[in-house]
C-alpha cells in the first residue's frame with residue numbers, strides 16, 4: 001500500500017464533522033417550472049464572461065450564455081432550459097457582498113439539453129482540447145475556480161499529475177461522495193488530464209479518514225488498467241490543510257514549491273477530483289459544467305449531498321435539507337476558509353462545495369479578543385511556516401511593508417493560526433485586511449506609474465512634434481533663401497551679395513538645427 | 525457573540541487556560557518547598573496573590589480596560605506565585621507586597637499591560653528588591669528548623685523580632701561566603717561538613733528543584749511550553765559549570781549541584797519560558813535559553829548576589845526581540861526544492 005513519507009510543518013487535527021453528511025448519497029436537485037436561477041457571469045478566478053444572451057431569449061440547458069473573455073476566463077452556461085428574464089447586477093456569493101453581472105433564467109421545467117455529443121480528445125490538438133475545456137466552462141471545482149485550460153502549461157513539461165481528493169476541511173463531504181459513487185468517471189477524467197499534460201506519474205491523494213473513497217478510487221484505477229506505478233491512489237494522513245495545493249504536493253512528492261514559483265516549474269500540476277470529473281463529462285458526454293455537488297450540513301434535519309444546478313439560490317437549496325428553524329446565517333465553503341453568505345438568495349456557483357446552516361451552537365461563540373502573549377502557538381500551527389503573530393502585529397500597526405517582509409503574501413488564509421490562538425485574536429481577519437490594503441496600494445502605485453508614463457509619453461510626443469515642425473520650418477526657410485539666392489545670381493547680382501545670401505541660408509539652417517537639438521534634449 | 529469571518533471553529537484554548545496549567549505545574553514545587561520551609565510559604569503566596577489581583581484590577585480600571593476578562597486571565601496570579609517562590613519565605617509582608625506592586629504596576633502596566641511588557645515582571649520585582657533590600661532578601665531560614673506556623677506568621681507580619689536563625693545559609697551562599705574551598709577541601713566537603721549536602725545537591729533544595737523539574741515536564745507534556753528554552757538553559761548552565769568544575773573542582777561546584785540549587789529549575793521551566801518577554805522562534809529560544817543559563821551561572825558564582833537567575837533573565841529579555849528578528853525560520857518555499 002503506498003505510504004506517505006513527507007510532512008509539512010504545522011497543521012491541525014480538527015474535529016471532522018463529516019459523518020453528519022457523508023452517509024447520504026448524491027441526489028439530484030430538480031428544477032421546477034417557474035423557478036428562477038441566477039447565473040453569475042464571473043465564476044472563474046479570471047475575467048468574468050461576456051454575456052451573449054439578452055432578456056427574452058430562450059435558452060436550453062448547456063447553452064453558452066457567457067463567452068470567455070481572454071485567456072484566463074471560462075465560458076458560462078445555462079443550467080436549465082427556460083427564458084432569460086434579465087442580465088443585470090446581482091448580489092454575489094462573496095464575502096464582500098458586492099454585486100456582479102448575472103443572467104437570470106426562469107426555468108420552463110423541461111430541463112431540455114442543447115444538442116451535445118462526446119468529443120474524442122485524442123483527435124484534437126492540445127490547443128483545441130484546451131479550448132474545449134474553456135468553452136465548457138471547466139474551472140477548479142475545489143473552490144479556487146481557476147480556469148482549468150490555463151493550467152495546462154505551454155512551456156514547462158509536467159511529469160507528475162497530482163489529483164486532490166484530500167477534502168481536508170471539516171463538514172465538507174461532496175468530493176468524498178463523488179469518489180465513492182463516480183470513481184470511474186473521475187479516473188476517466190484523470191486519464192484525459194494525464195494525456196493532455198503528458199504526465200508520467202499520477203498521484204491521487206485522499207485523506208485517510210475516507211476509506212470508502214480510497215477503496216472505490218483504487219478499484220476504478222485498477223479497472224482502467226492503469227498500473228500501480230503510473231497512477232497511484234495515496235492515503236494521506238488527515239491533517240488540515242493537507243488539501244491545500246502546496247501542502248498536498250509536498251506530502252505526495254516532497255517538493256516544496258518555492259515562493260513565487262508555479263508548480264509547473266517543478267514539473268507538477270494539481271487538479272481537484274471534481275475538476276477531473278467535469279473534464280470527463282466534457283469529453284465523454286459533451287456536457288459543459290452546469291452543476292456541481294454541494295454538501296448541505298450544519299443545523300439541518302436532512303443533511304446530505306446534492307447535485308445542484310449552478311445558479312440555484314441558497315435558500316431554495318437549503319430548504320431541501322430542512323433547516324431547523326432560526327438560522328443565524330449560512331456559511332458557504334468549510335468552517336475554516338468559508339464565508340458567511342451576504343444574503344440568503346445568493347446563487348450556488350461553481351466554487352460552492354458546501355453550505356453550512358448556522359444555528360446557535362453550530363460553531364463556538366466568539367470570545368473576547370485579548371492581547372497577543374507571543375506564545376507562538378500560531379507559528380507552530382502554520383502550514384506555511386510563517387510567524388502569524390508578527391504578521392498580526394505589523395498588520396495592526398498598518399506597517400504593511402514589515403508584514404510583507406514577514407511574507408504575508410505566502411499566507412493561504414487557512415485559519416490554523418486563529419484556531420489555536422489562546423488570545424482569540426481573529427488573525428486571518430487582520431491578514432485579509434492587510435492583504436487588501438497592500439493590493440490597493442500596489443494598484444495605486446501601478447496606476448500612478450501608468451499615469452506618469454502616459455504623461456511622459458504625451459510630453460515626448462509634443463516635443464517630437466515641435467522639433468519636427470521646427471525642422472520643417474527651417475527647411476522651408478532655407479529653401480526659400482536658396483531660391484532667392486538663385487534668382488539673384490541669375491539676375492547677375494554682385495558677388496558679395498551672393499555671399500550674403502549664403503550666410504543667411506547658413507544662419508537659418510543653424511537656427512533650425514539648434515531648435516531641434518534643444519527640443520531633443522528636453523525630451524530626455 | 526457571532527464569529528463574523530472564518531475560521532468559525534476555535535480550539536477551546538485561552539490565556540486563562542494556559543496560566544491555569546502553569547499554576548498547576550507549580551504545585552509539586554510549592555508542596556515540596558512547603559514541607560521544607562514550613563507553611564509560611566502558603567501565607568506568602570496568599571499575600572502576593574491578593575496584592576497582585578487588587579493592583580491588577582485597579583490598574584485595569586484606571587487604564588480603561590475591561591476588568592473581567594483581564595483579571596481572570598491568570599497572568600497576575602502566575603507573577604504573584606513566582607514572586608512568592610523567588611523571595612525568601614519569611615520575608616516581611618511589606619517586602620512581598622512591594623515586590624508584587626513593582627511587578628504589576630511598574631513592570632507590567634506602565635509598559636502597556638498584558639503582552640506588552642519587555643521584562644519579566646516577577647524578575648523585575650526580584651531584582652528591584654534585592655538591590656533595595658539586600659539584607660532582607662538574603663535572609664533564608666536556617667536548615668531543618670522550620671519554626672511553627674504561628675511563629676513564622678508573626679515574623680512575616682513583623683510582630684516578632686527577626687530571629688538570628690533567619691540568617692540561615694543556603695548551600696549557594698555558603699559556597700560563596702567561604703570563598704569556596706582551600707587547597708585540600710572541595711566545595712562539596714564544606715557543604716557536607718555543614719550538613720548542607722543532601723543526596724546529590726543542596727540538602728532539601730535538591731528535592732524542591734526536582735519538584736519544579738516535574739512540573740516543568742508536565743508543561744512540556746501539555747505543550748504549554750516547548751523544549752527549547754529549558755533544555756538550552758540547563759545545557760548552558762551545565763556546560764559552563766562543567767568547564768569551571770573540571771578546571772578546578774576545589775573551588776567550583778559540579779554541574780548537578782548547580783542545576784539543582786537555587787532557582788535553576790524554576791528559572792529554566794517557569795521564568796525563562798515566559799512567552800511575552802522571551803523569544804518565540806525556535807532558534808531564538810535556543811539562544812535565549814542558553815544565554816540565560818550561562819549568565820545565571822556567572823552571576824551566581826562571580827556576582828554580588830546570592831543567585832543569578834533574575835538578572836540573567838532580565839538581561840536576555842533585553843535581547844529577545846533582536847534575537848527573534850535574526851532567528852526567523854525560513855517560510856514554506858524558502859528552503860528550496862525537495863526537502
Ligand code: SF4
Nearest residue numbers: 372374375376378421
Ligand atoms: S497564538 Fe495568539 S497569542 Fe499566541 S503568539 Fe500567536 S497571535 Fe499571539
Ligand code: SF4
Nearest residue numbers: 382411412414415417
Ligand atoms: S492563515 Fe496564514 S498565517 Fe495563519 S496559519 Fe494559515 S497560512 Fe499561516
